Amino acid sequence: MNSIVNIVIQGVLLGALYALFAMGQSLMYGVMRLTNIAHGDFIVLMVFILFALTNQGHVPLWAAIPLLLLIAFGAGYAMQHALLDRVSGRDPLPSLVVTFGLSVVIQNVLQEVFSADPRALATNGFESMSLSLPGGIAIGLLPLLTLAVTLAATLALQWLFGCTSLGRAFRATSDDREIVQLIGVLPRRTFALATSIAFVLIALAGALYSMRTAVSPSDGPGLLLYAFEAVVIGGMGSFWGTFAGGVVLGMAQQFGFFFDPGWGIWFGHLLFLAVLAVRPQGIFPKTA
Amino acid sequence: MPAILETRALTAFYGDFQAIFGVNITVEKGEVIALIGSNGAGKSTFLKTVAGLLRAPARQVLYQGEPIGGMPAARIVSKGIALVPEGRRLFTSLSVEENLLVGGYCSRPGRWNLQTVYELFPVLKERRRDPATTLSGGQQQMVAIGRALMSNPDLLMCDELSLGLAPVIVREIYAALEQIVADGLSAILVEQDVQLARRVSSRFYCLQEGRVSLSGVSVDADDEAITRAYFGVAS
Numbered sequence: 001m002n003s004i005v006n007i008v009i010q011g012v013l014l015g016a017l018y019a020l021f022a023m024g025q026s027l028m029y030g031v032m033r034l035t036n037i038a039h040g041d042f043i044v045l046m047v048f049i050l051f052a053l054t055n056q057g058h059v060p061l062w063a064a065i066p067l068l069l070l071i072a073f074g075a076g077y078a079m080q081h082a083l084l085d086r087v088s089g090r091d092p093l094p095s096l097v098v099t100f101g102l103s104v105v106i107q108n109v110l111q112e113v114f115s116a117d118p119r120a121l122a123t124n125g126f127e128s129m130s131l132s133l134p135g136g137i138a139i140g141l142l143p144l145l146t147l148a149v150t151l152a153a154t155l156a157l158q159w160l161f162g163c164t165s166l167g168r169a170f171r172a173t174s175d176d177r178e179i180v181q182l183i184g185v186l187p188r189r190t191f192a193l194a195t196s197i198a199f200v201l202i203a204l205a206g207a208l209y210s211m212r213t214a215v216s217p218s219d220g221p222g223l224l225l226y227a228f229e230a231v232v233i234g235g236m237g238s239f240w241g242t243f244a245g246g247v248v249l250g251m252a253q254q255f256g257f258f259f260d261p262g263w264g265i266w267f268g269h270l271l272f273l274a275v276l277a278v279r280p281q282g283i284f285p286k287t288a
Numbered sequence: 289m290p291a292i293l294e295t296r297a298l299t300a301f302y303g304d305f306q307a308i309f310g311v312n313i314t315v316e317k318g319e320v321i322a323l324i325g326s327n328g329a330g331k332s333t334f335l336k337t338v339a340g341l342l343r344a345p346a347r348q349v350l351y352q353g354e355p356i357g358g359m360p361a362a363r364i365v366s367k368g369i370a371l372v373p374e375g376r377r378l379f380t381s382l383s384v385e386e387n388l389l390v391g392g393y394c395s396r397p398g399r400w401n402l403q404t405v406y407e408l409f410p411v412l413k414e415r416r417r418d419p420a421t422t423l424s425g426g427q428q429q430m431v432a433i434g435r436a437l438m439s440n441p442d443l444l445m446c447d448e449l450s451l452g453l454a455p456v457i458v459r460e461i462y463a464a465l466e467q468i469v470a471d472g473l474s475a476i477l478v479e480q481d482v483q484l485a486r487r488v489s490s491r492f493y494c495l496q497e498g499r500v501s502l503s504g505v506s507v508d509a510d511d512e513a514i515t516r517a518y519f520g521v522a523s
Contacts, residue, residue: 175380178341181341
């Protein structure tokens, strides 16, 4: 009994990280119908920008993270405005090709600049602190922080899309790029803002991920896979769905880890394939 | 005082294809103009060009004396021109109320807000939480009109409000339109139904193959002349 409780708790905590990986992907798909193949590489890129800020730039971590979020916001805006805008249209193929290319470029540039060595962010031991619960269950503070950030991000996105003028403009632009101009919305600006917000989420995910484990420049595609699985399991287009998808994926992996340390990731993939086979629209399909 | 809208030898293109050849149309303040003509005559193209969805040289479109040709559509709305597009084109993932609210995105001050639109079309209030696409055609047209009104325009352009609607619904929509323009709002109505168009307008222009083939005062117009201008047949 205790071990089942533990699996669920650890699964939720791990899943929160996957959900945060997926949130930016879900946002970009929801607004621009764009599948970003370089999503994982952007997470890794943000991690290395954070390394550069703290190690080379000697910026303290408490200042480096807000700075990273600012950089991410600007980078997202520029990326959409200068590049992705040209390929976000009805045809999904050009954006797939361009973001695949970006993925290759980012990985190689990072290897060139930072070498292929994995590295982790120093947090003065915060990553190994935990709360002890009765029954021998330990909850890590960093995973708990991750869960809190993911919940806050999901609530914020759901509020932004459901209750604000900007959110309505996002959804209207996604519906009909021509007609929104008639109500005073500039589609290019709206898309650039959406990508900016997605990049801030990517940077948050990267920062929390690099505190948890060592990251190397070629880790991106693996992270993309988790993000993609969380989005598909949860159902495209709803942020709570993405959150649930991440949590379910995390629990499946923890369940696998319980049987055999080699089975965790595999169980996650099995669940993903099962969802695709039985319920391809995802568990909570709804357009935000 | 300059006319609210004046086009001077307006031309419009879809790529290399020219759809409008030197059209001069003037709308005075508070006037309702009907734009009639057969399919492909250039009526929708004219509205799209004025609204900024198609480009035109600046001086070919004057809005209250100011050249606005080629300006982005989003800026033209904020100046006070709203278009109810052909086929309604509601935002499918938004509810009725959200479609109306998003229409007020550029928030010009004026008479129209959520409450006054609901007073005009009470049925929309009952269905405000429903997805816009679950409404009947007539109700969807009401949402499209409401969405355009929410920007509080000085010039309202409507593209074929009667398209695909039952005659009884069309009467209802046009009755609402008369209330809308009653306080001096200027309007351009594109309509296939000539009699309907003449009844609600003070003047009309008939387009044929991208040119004005006839224009005049709506009540005085000769039916036979309109038929000729409409179809381009020699009689």
